[in-house]
Amino acid sequence: MAHRVVAMKAVPIIAGGFVVCLVLFPLITVWMWAETGASLGAADWSAIRFTIWQAFLSALLSCVAAIPVARALARQRFIGRSAIIVLLSAPFILPVIVAVMGILAVFGQNGLINSVLSVIGVAPVSIYGLSGILIAHVFFNMPLVTRMILQGWLAIPAERLRLADSLGLKGWARFRVLEWPMMQQILPSAFGVVFVICLSSFAVALTLGGGPRATTLELGIYQAFRFDFDLGKAAVLALLQFGLVGVAALFTVWISSKDPFAQGLDRPIVHVTTGRFIRGIDTCVIVVAIAFLGIPMLTIFVKGLLGIISLPFSIWQAAGRSILIAAGSTLLCLGFALALARRWGEVLGSAGIAVSPLVLGAGLFLMIRPFANPFDWALIVTMILNAMLSLPFVLRILRPQAESIRTDYHRLAATMGLGPWAWVRWIYVPRLRRPIGFAAGLTAALSMGDLGVIVLFGTSDHATLPLKLYQLMGAYRMDQAAAAATVLLGLSLLSFWIFDYWGRRGAHA
Amino acid sequence: MKHLTLGAGLLMATSVVAQTPVLSVYAPDYFTSEWGPGPSIEAAFEETCACDLQFSAGDLLPRLMLEGPSTNADIVIGLNTDITKKARSTGLFAPHGQNNADLDLPIVWNDDVFLPFDWSYVSFIYDATRVTTPLNSFEDLTTLPDDQKIVIQDPRSSISGLALVLWVKAVYGDKAADFWARLAPHILTVTKGWSEAYGLFTDGEAAVVLSFNTSPAYHIVAEGDTTKKAAIFDEGHYAYFELVAKVAGTDQPELADQFMAFVMSDTFQSLIPMTNWSYPAAQPASEWPEAFAALPAPSKAVFHDENTAAALRDEAIEEWRTGLSQ
Numbered sequence: 001m002a003h004r005v006v007a008m009k010a011v012p013i014i015a016g017g018f019v020v021c022l023v024l025f026p027l028i029t030v031w032m033w034a035e036t037g038a039s040l041g042a043a044d045w046s047a048i049r050f051t052i053w054q055a056f057l058s059a060l061l062s063c064v065a066a067i068p069v070a071r072a073l074a075r076q077r078f079i080g081r082s083a084i085i086v087l088l089s090a091p092f093i094l095p096v097i098v099a100v101m102g103i104l105a106v107f108g109q110n111g112l113i114n115s116v117l118s119v120i121g122v123a124p125v126s127i128y129g130l131s132g133i134l135i136a137h138v139f140f141n142m143p144l145v146t147r148m149i150l151q152g153w154l155a156i157p158a159e160r161l162r163l164a165d166s167l168g169l170k171g172w173a174r175f176r177v178l179e180w181p182m183m184q185q186i187l188p189s190a191f192g193v194v195f196v197i198c199l200s201s202f203a204v205a206l207t208l209g210g211g212p213r214a215t216t217l218e219l220g221i222y223q224a225f226r227f228d229f230d231l232g233k234a235a236v237l238a239l240l241q242f243g244l245v246g247v248a249a250l251f252t253v254w255i256s257s258k259d260p261f262a263q264g265l266d267r268p269i270v271h272v273t274t275g276r277f278i279r280g281i282d283t284c285v286i287v288v289a290i291a292f293l294g295i296p297m298l299t300i301f302v303k304g305l306l307g308i309i310s311l312p313f314s315i316w317q318a319a320g321r322s323i324l325i326a327a328g329s330t331l332l333c334l335g336f337a338l339a340l341a342r343r344w345g346e347v348l349g350s351a352g353i354a355v356s357p358l359v360l361g362a363g364l365f366l367m368i369r370p371f372a373n374p375f376d377w378a379l380i381v382t383m384i385l386n387a388m389l390s391l392p393f394v395l396r397i398l399r400p401q402a403e404s405i406r407t408d409y410h411r412l413a414a415t416m417g418l419g420p421w422a423w424v425r426w427i428y429v430p431r432l433r434r435p436i437g438f439a440a441g442l443t444a445a446l447s448m449g450d451l452g453v454i455v456l457f458g459t460s461d462h463a464t465l466p467l468k469l470y471q472l473m474g475a476y477r478m479d480q481a482a483a484a485a486t487v488l489l490g491l492s493l494l495s496f497w498i499f500d501y502w503g504r505r506g507a508h509a
Numbered sequence: 510m511k512h513l514t515l516g517a518g519l520l521m522a523t524s525v526v527a528q529t530p531v532l533s534v535y536a537p538d539y540f541t542s543e544w545g546p547g548p549s550i551e552a553a554f555e556e557t558c559a560c561d562l563q564f565s566a567g568d569l570l571p572r573l574m575l576e577g578p579s580t581n582a583d584i585v586i587g588l589n590t591d592i593t594k595k596a597r598s599t600g601l602f603a604p605h606g607q608n609n610a611d612l613d614l615p616i617v618w619n620d621d622v623f624l625p626f627d628w629s630y631v632s633f634i635y636d637a638t639r640v641t642t643p644l645n646s647f648e649d650l651t652t653l654p655d656d657q658k659i660v661i662q663d664p665r666s667s668i669s670g671l672a673l674v675l676w677v678k679a680v681y682g683d684k685a686a687d688f689w690a691r692l693a694p695h696i697l698t699v700t701k702g703w704s705e706a707y708g709l710f711t712d713g714e715a716a717v718v719l720s721f722n723t724s725p726a727y728h729i730v731a732e733g734d735t736t737k738k739a740a741i742f743d744e745g746h747y748a749y750f751e752l753v754a755k756v757a758g759t760d761q762p763e764l765a766d767q768f769m770a771f772v773m774s775d776t777f778q779s780l781i782p783m784t785n786w787s788y789p790a791a792q793p794a795s796e797w798p799e800a801f802a803a804l805p806a807p808s809k810a811v812f813h814d815e816n817t818a819a820a821l822r823d824e825a826i827e828e829w830r831t832g833l834s835q
Contacts, residue, residue: 043830097705101712108714109658109697128698203701206663211699212830223665229574229595314543365575375565467538473704475544476727476786478711
């Protein structure tokens, strides 16, 4: 019995150690390799200030916008609701270049909004600048936050809701008793993860930011690494980014409260009836959210639809490779996340996006080289790095429920003498099914759209779908690139839907 | 993990030809893609060499620097003049062994290590259905109407973006910062790389894009579209060369030399225009495809050698940054 308990305690520690080593070793390797230190100039400091500022605003806006959308989706039932919830995850998983084109189809110079404005004779508005960056970051991340809050709603025990109903709690009182305690648990974590994602924004910030005013830290890393090959500077900037992410992760974990609700009997949520007025507001919120998220994606989808037939076979081979990578990353990521779904695990897990993938890739390249040809390892390394990249989101999705499961059931498990495997098999995973499905869907879709370290490791024979998309663009074939984007969007959505559906179908509770 | 390795191994299993010597060529991703010149060059060379030419795609300079003298590369193709100083300082490259006099370029070529295989002029491409006033100089760009914006690439992340700031520096000298400040209101945005910028242009988001004077050839040949035109400036245009070099530590020196000679051959040179959409470096204009020979071209080439480029770079980028940040 005792060794089983030890095993259960050891697994998270081993997993945590592995994640930290996987991030720190490459960083240290690059640092040592560089030998020379680097100093930061005035331009670097202004880039750092801008990076933090835009990430802060992006995270704040994404959270503020997500609250009403999640509330509306939590308390209303209508046809197509679950389709909308799937749609909500799509922006997050689009390759940057594709998403930007979609956003510009609505907000750009010739976009939908400016077309309408010109019809009614109003001067066109320009998206480029801080507003453009914020629109894009809210487009990417607001849906993620919405889903996280929705999970929070689902985790409120039905008894609580019923009690609130029978007490006739409405409006402010209801918010204070039910919604606010849940938000206190979810929002800091959501804010933290969006802040961290936006810290490493580069192409989006630059393109929609309208020029060098919108210079971020990641651009500095890219320049130092790919352009100047100044590894010392790349390492210094990467360390700075690492520090920023670390502080943000510690802070959000520290202020997020523990599970605010006592244990319930685990029955399905009772449908919440609302008045006409509330229903009207919720309908407006949902319609606006669908338009904001849906129109750009629909434009991307439709634009490439006709071209799909003309795509060469190699695109489908690349798609197959991307699916394989996505499946591998998802498995790896879930394994780590299930072990690490606790407070300190969330801090460690943030390491995955704390270091620029360029620096991680360079470090791994240097580490593999003495033993093997790094090119032969490109796919495996991509898989592992994609898994690390998704770990922070996945942990934030799993942790709230994982912790309450441990609090609620550990006595029962101890009484019944459940071993580690029985615990995982009969209690842990089944009760986490819904967030696992969602998290797996996100990871799969995310690694489908990721360009990864493949650019550095070099891959003439095994390009992935996003890489093919870039190749098409690089060869002037913008129409075929649009078709490839449609395929990528479709595949990402499909893989997301499969996992998410698995999670929701089984999770009656 | 075993299954992953197996799966990846299966994916990577390419046709291994036993005992055939392998020539390993590092090239940028766009070069080796099925839509680039790589595949036809590979096929043409393998017909004559009794060898297996293997491209390895990816970032050239970072990879070479990480690998150092133990690099697997025999040949590196696709470098650019603005980073040759750094590449040369690695000491990884051997003399190219070809006769520079056989080149047909707008400038005199003296480098005996890096050999140009294609070239073009950095140019602004405009949509002729929208831009109707002639663009004959940088100054004309600063008078474009408000609904005709320009998209350029960032000199800190894109080689064509860097070529532009060097070009502006060559034309404006001390007044470069002032020019950028005046151009700023006409810049729609700055992108990370060429693809993003060109995508914004073909989507109609911008009316003018920084690219190459040979870009319209693609639209003419592949799409029958003659509305994408290069603006030809009286000040002259920055010349952009793509280079090939032989790795000094190659274990296939004869094959590598054979490949360098092949680059100068008519077979190789004739493949370039229609696959890489640029001028061949060792062919007179009379032998170019018609679409290329007919392209408008500047009468004067502007060019900084690598030492001047390296000396000017930081200053030129800083002027660009402050000018556009206003």
